Amino acid sequence: MAFMGSPTVSIALPVYNVAPYLRACLDSIVTQDFTDLEIICVNDGSTDESPAILAEYAQRDPRIRIVDQTNRGLASTRNTALAHVRGRYLLHVDSDDLLRPGAVSRLVEEIERTEADFIVFQHVMIEDEREFDNWYYDFDSWSLEPKTRLEQKLEILHYHYTWSKFFRMEFLNQYDFRFPDGLQFDDNVYHWQVLLAAKKVVMLPEKLYKYRMRAGSIMWHRGRHHLDIFRIFREGIALFREQGVYEAVFQDFMQYKMSLQYFWTRDIEPRFRYLAYRGILDGLSADEERFVREFPHRLDPEAIRFYERVFASPLYRQGAHRALALQLTARRYLSSGRARLRDRARALRARVGGLPWVQPIKHRVLGRRLIEVQDPRCADVLTNYQRVATYWVNFWRDYLREHHADMPERLATLQRGLSENDRALVDTFVRIYDKYLPECQDYSRFLLHRDLLWRPAERFRHDTRPAPRIAGRYQAFLDEYPWLSAEVFEALYGLNAFPRDIQARIRAGGDVIDGGAFIGDSAVQFADACPNARVLALEPDPVNFKRLSENVGRFGLQGRIIPEPQGLHDHRGHFEMHHHGADDFPDQGTSLLADFRDETTHGGESRVRCEFDTIDALVERHGLRPVLIKLDIEGLEKEALLGATETIRRYRPALIVSVYHHPKDFLEIKPWLESLELGYYFSFKRLDLQSPVADMVMLCYPRLDTLGVDESAA
Missing domain, CATH: 3.40.50.150 (Vaccinia Virus protein VP39)
Incomplete structure (x- = not known):
């Protein structure tokens, strides 16, 4: 609990063997323009250079406090940090991630303006030096209205990351929430607890956090710890039943549960696949069958096919989960082997097909010459350029010329209150008309590079989304x-x-x-x-x-x-x-x-x-x-x-x-x-x-x- 002279913001930083990334993380925190903060670094028994790096930074910056403990896992580390918090507000940061410049001041401004119990903000992904939008969460579909009722909170039921929230400590102390010890994925149950308890949750549609993808992290290494998800789902069901909201959250929770457990099991290390299938089967009940029967549109077709086969299996009906898990594991090994063979055959075919002496043979066998793109610029046009059709360019050009002097003010007014993504979209759209479209009478023959037309997330969706599905009616x-x-x-x-x-x-x-x-x-x-x-x-x-x-x-x-x-x-x-x-x-x-x-x-x-x-x-x-x-x-x-x-x-x-x-x-x-x-x-x-x-x-x-x-x- 805060007391006289305590900082405004506490930042909790769990640290375990992250030496290659720790300096960048600490730099992103200590250089924030909001300075009235403390940085609680909990060293969870690191065996690399992380403790030395913490000591180096603590010597330079008195706002850094180091708490050492033997290795007990991420949940325990977060709970240790909670016990040392002195600030009015709390932000969790994972020690291999980064804060955007100005993030803390923006969060303080928003929580004091809205008087929310906590703020939920957005993130981007980083991998090595590359930064890109996340592909899993559709931030643009989230309502900007403060969430005061359960039906409004459901759209962020899946957005469980602890580091995506800025908490009012008065709210957390009222309920004394703690992370469940012994779980690697500690934030799901904690997220559901705080979400149900909060009287007001506010969305801040700005990407204030950089989440690092790396092979050795808890999230991206599909190892034994991923089996924790089955215990998490059991605790979630118990929590929702205890709170009397199970039916209200049923569709959203089941969508999350049945999607995540299927795809994690599909991609888990082969030596843990049998245990993962057992976890899925042991957690199935009439509720999961009802969900698949009544709400199949909420699952990926691949996952739907899996569950339909399971529910139709005589072994499942007989309760023979062990035998069915063995059968599913064997099938997965076979399908993985076939996929590897197909990939190798495809690679071999491409390598042989590219040999110079193979081309004349292909021409003779096929009886025609193959079209070859000799100039890489042609391939670039086919891949990266798009036709621009517009009948309104003259209206836009005249308006932009007429209002050239006050256009920055007009754009600022338009962008005020919009999400970060929408502000970028407005900039892109105006720039297309103002900078890129020339005096051109036939836009059916005009091509523009897609990087000028689309934000990166839009282009990713443009390049990867399936064809639209239209009802036959x-x-x-x-x-x-x-x-x-x-x-x-x-x-x-x-x-x-x-x-x-x-x-x-x-x-x-x-x-x-x-x-x-x-x-x-x-x-x-x-x-x-x-x-x-x-x-x-x-x-x-x-x-x-x-x-x-x-x-x-x-x-x-x-x-x-x-x-x-x-x-x-x-x-x-x-x-x-x-x-x-x-x-x-x-x-x-x-x-x-x-x-x-x-x-x-x-x-x-x-x-x-x-x-x-x-x-x-x-x-x-x-x-x-x-x-x-x-x-x-x-x-x-x-x-x-x-x-x-x-x-x-x-x-x-x-x-x-x-x-x-x-x-x-x-x-x-x-x-x-x-x-x-x-x-x-x-x-x-x-x-x-x-x-x-x-x-x-x-x-x-x-x-x-x-x-x-x-x-x-x-």
Whole structure:
């Protein structure tokens, strides 16, 4: 407990045989700009140079305190550090990892501003000199709203790392939490305890920690200590049952348990594989069978196949776990052997195929010449460059020139309150238009290097993600209109990119407004995803509206979808729009704005007279209670939201706003919504990784307990 003269922050550093990394770790701590801290270094019986390094740093910096103990493991080391804490706040740091500059001051600022019990922050990975985003946790999908209820905490149930949290010691002392002795993976149960007990948990969407991947670490060496995970899961189940929340956490906990134990067992050292399979089998029950039966979509297909085979096995039904574990171990040895043979055959084939004298033989056998890339620049173009299609570059270029002087201020305003990832995405997107896109009339022939288009994490996802999976019910849209994006379908136009609790609330009830419904592709999917909602589908182009109405009937959604031949603006009126292509074929880009598409390439252009109205008037006319408004209306998104001011004030709906058509939408909508002081949170997403400057949306969502609630009735 803190006392007079104690430091503001205590940093707990467990140390065991990390001499090659310890200096870098200590340097990242002692050079923090926040200096009112103590550094508690618990030496857990190190046998390398670690004690000497600690003594060297302690002699130079009086804030470092060394506590020596015989080797008792990581959990005991953390508990020893807890007993020596004097600060008001506590941060754990693993002694082979690094803190980002300014991390401590940022954490102190946030915990004092929010009065949270603890702060959860993000991390990056480091390996040797390489730094990269983690691939396991989707930080961008996490809600920025403070977590005060269990349903909100579930999205971080898996994010168990002790070093990812900044604790208020008053909270920890109230419950006297301790790490479970004797476990190498000590932080899971501790994380679940503090998460359930906390009255307020705040997410700080900044990467303040560098987590080192190294072969000899506890996490990455798949040895006997990985068998601890089965005891951890037993203790977790006991904890959740004791707290009366087992059913509430069931899906998330089982997803974590059954995924982790399968993949760790698959990759564990072969000599421990039988014990790992026994651990899995001994921990299975009717609950695990129920999870696989009712929630298979929450597991990787490989893991699902494994569990389905296990549950169908006569040996499992007879309770013969020992015999089944032996059988599974033997199968794994055989499959590993086959995989090694395939890898060796593939390597041999590649080596032989590259020999100079083999090429003429291959040509004669195949009866044709093989295409060979002689110039490595050609391979670079094929691998690293991407076509950029955009019809809005002139709008962006004119706007950026007009506002050149105050653009830094506008960008700073836009980025305020966004996650670190979203701030980087905003910078990338603006830089594409401001720096990279030249004066070019035919962007179908323009290539741009992918490193300029994507953040590293986006490019990794772009290069590794499987093809989008589209329900057969919607395939007809893609077959008939092949330019529609399967990735946008998979993201449900942005609905699936909201935090999970916001998604659940939208799907539970309330109405949806689909501005720019085109041919009904989005409206049909919204109606299916939100079974209790009416979907007001607005499409001003008469050609598009005809197909929209036909599709409502074709999918049997009359009464659920309300088609209206209306555009959206901040006032009611008639406007003339640009329709590209044939007069009888839908145009996805019908707009009031004249973009630079040439009439020859796109089959001509016609003008159509359309009726516009405001969202406020349409909500009143149809008696809607909107929980979601989606706007993809070709550069009039800001005007449409101005015409929805009363609706937003009254119902606080979630918003999916396309912000790529015109820079005024990209830069001005968020500050305008913030001026209403309704407590919205904001996130930016690129829904289609094949279209780097299209399908950028801004997601806006209020506090969960205000979403879709009629404030006037309240």
